[in-house]
Amino acid sequence: MGLITKLKDIFNKNIECGSEIDDRIVFHLKKKKYLHLNKNIFVREKNVCVIVYKGKACDLILEGKHKIYHDTIPETYSRARIEHSEKSGIKIKKIRADIYYVNTNDMRSFEYRSDVPFKSKTSRFGKVKGCLAGKCTVKVFDSIALIKTLLSKYGKIRNKDVAAEIGLIIGNKINHIVQKQKIPIDMILTNQEYCEQVVNTEIQDSLDKEGLFVSNIKLKAVDFNKRNKKKVNEYISSHPTAVKPISVNSVLGATPQPDAKVRINMPTIGRNVRGAVQGSVATHNVDNFKVCRVCRKKNSAAATICNNCGSMLN
Structure with missing residues (x-):
């Protein structure tokens, strides 16, 4: 990586993980220590991003381009007391957090x-x-x-x-x-x-x-x-x-x-592997069931409301 590329990466406030995640199941994006509000976070296909704030896994961001603000990271936003600070006249521009990319491929x-x-x-x-x-x-x-x-x-x-x-x-x-x-x-x-x-x-x-x-x-x-x-x-x-x-x-x-x-050398046993993770921030869809984003309980693939907590399943 050249000097100019390194400088661009340092001053780039957007968040993106490249090929580092390709052969890994979890990758900690250590070079990015802050979520800069109103900047962008990019998540590639077959990946998701987990935001950890003060040691707690707070928010899940699915594939695509997302603006970093309240609707994208609601729990992180709440725990960082952004709204409380802004009401007190303090303008918060960034949140310190750990950013993990997770590979959802088989x-x-x-x-x-x-x-x-x-x-x-x-x-x-x-x-x-x-x-x-x-x-x-x-x-x-x-x-x-x-x-x-x-x-x-x-x-x-x-x-x-x-x-x-x-x-x-x-x-x-x-x-x-x-x-x-x-x-x-x-x-x-x-x-x-x-x-x-x-x-x-x-x-x-x-x-x-x-x-x-x-x-x-x-x-x-x-x-x-x-x-x-x-x-x-x-x-x-x-x-x-x-x-x-x-x-x-x-x-x-x-x-x-x-x-x-x-x-022990073992013979091959063919088994089906469940399908890819899909859905919105609220729900993971996996083959014949949906996993509620709120309570983590499984629901049938046809369900629109979680049977356990009543949250909407997208």
Whole structure:
């Protein structure tokens, strides 16, 4: 980027995110720290913008060109007490805020890992703790819910960490499902297709609170606690159909760990992925339901009024 371009970017009071968001699920536009009132904010197709004011996710801006004023950022405007200041004779020209762009495309081959292990008690292996890793398709259908989740869990959203943090949320949910459904360890090792089918079915709607829809989950690796690895390796060697260990690098591109991991290659399972996020500032439309912008509850696609809070659904 040339000097003239940098200077133009510094003095440009409009807000726009370019190709930085293309391969990311969330991008913090750190170079823009203020919302300049009556200037413009641009949101590209298949993206949305979330405004965070003093640590609280306040407003959602959908694709298009929008003038920055009360109707565009009502909650931010209210929390910043703009009208109160203007009545007192103080002219407010800008609001300090964090600006996050969210990619609402299907993020395929999205890597997940886990750090909260599933627990299982078996006669063959004894008490087992395991952490799954793999890939899946992720779609954000409630951007404000996702930003709220990341802020509450990690306090601050860093561009370099956000994909891994979302991957941990997904991976730990998958571990929870494996434990809840009591999937036997030998099934994880020898019948991965069954495990994927169970997880893909059970994860439906389970990440609604986080604003995520996850599908096409592939279990690529499982790491057992150290005391079980010898028994697991013995089981693998005595079962020709069981998966063989594969290096961490070849599966997820991760840094190898001192202890060997049991890596699982999974067959493809076709699953439909929900449609694109559409609608106005008030509503997200996702396939056969609408998500209310006010209370986050789901409504049928034909509904015009939220069944939960009575808000209009556009």
